[in-house]
Amino acid sequence: MKYALVTGACINTGVDIVKKFLSEGYGVVFTGRKQEAVEQAELAYRKDFPQSEVYGYAIDSLIDERTVDEAAVDALFAWLDEKGIFAETLVLNAADQGLNQELFKNPLTDFMKVINTNVTWNFCLSEHAAARMRQQGGGNIVFVNSNTAYRAIPNRVAYVSSKGGQLGLMRALAMDLGQYNIRVNAVLPGMIKTDRWEKNPEFYASVPSRFTPIGDVAVGADIADYVFYFAAHARNTTGAELTVDGGNTIQLYPIIK
Template sequence: MGMLDGKAAFVTAAGGGIAGAIARRFGAEGAAVCCVDVVEETVAKTAADIEAAGGKAISKICNVADEEAVKKTVDDAASELGLLNVVVNAAATSEPLHTVANMPLEVWQDVLDVNLTGMFLVAKHAIPHMQAAGGGQFINISSTFGHIAWPQRPAYMATKGAVRQLSKSIALDFAEDNIRANSILPGAIETNRLLSRTPTMEQVREKMVPLHPIGRLGQPEDIANAAAFLASDESSFMTGSDVFVDGGFTAV
């Protein structure tokens, strides 16, 4: 018996490290999973992993910043899975390093479109399906950088702060529909994305591990564990909460 038996989940960025681990865990816990990403090969791989492990999954290509595409993808997912009552919003990008004063407006706008407006759009089109299903759970991936600052990433930080408040707004407005919404704030998680700014994982560890009192980088499975808890009925009195999974990063 799985923690998520009978649920159907829509997971964005499911081809990536964190959301991929979440999708696989959800599948293993009995949820039917729609894996969504802009990159076809990686998202198909996540869905195939879930199926190979005996779970149920489909995969779809969708840019979360494109409203028409989001609506069609969400509606198709709900009709193919029979319902849709869990959403993991993990799609995100980050700008090349800039300060506010030297960041081109287009760079700012691109980050906001994906990281923030993308969540709005997925939520907007998923909520009617959750209402039809009698309730649901949103798990929105914010970041420790939605809580503390970091040099030269103004757009990323602004969006991750906004995600926390967007989750709370959904929590209030749709509580009466039995819809819950919570944010997860991961610390540095060992994924390929960390290598976009630093050449090797060894160098990432040298730089980031000392900032995490627990003495290691997080693993995607650490975030998947928190997401499974928030998607399950075990967290039935939690909504509008910020769940830090950061190895003590922001406790210092």
């Protein structure tokens, strides 16, 4: 059985990514930070996909703001090795959203925390996964990035920087890992209808129609489809970006009717 390892998949977009891989017959190992949430999510996946192999694993990216928990990544991959699970696909979905970081107000460690999770931790996971993929003759890595890698949004300086950095990391890994038959690509969502949107109905009512040419934004399943495309179908594609944002990035000004 083919396996995908999906980070940050107890809630929102990660859940749809896990469901897509399970519905395509993959086994899935997913992560979240809290043991209890991971156990609940695992039960929910098993209920929806009773024939599937699905395992949750609790892991946090950082020991503190300045330090990536490399030992925890070692332990995750040792656990997978012990279970005889080879993750042919790594989906780097988890992200520190870096909300409410105002310039001149937040301490430097707030910035570091976001960069360390979204870039450094993902590098560490990629290196561990790619070492196994190299041994097994190939594999692939998919970043769930963001169109904020190209277009900035207010009060998110660390997040925007981290998503730009992720694309550099994606390309550098694609360069170095191609020789081992390991492909590395990125999906760039714009706005996704997560629970944050549902808690903010006014924003939801006005933003898609004004800020996307097609008048709608993505649901998690849209992102999952493109992640799966890179993982399973894009045999000759590496170092590539696919924007899934309803055209948000190419629109110059809001539509006012």
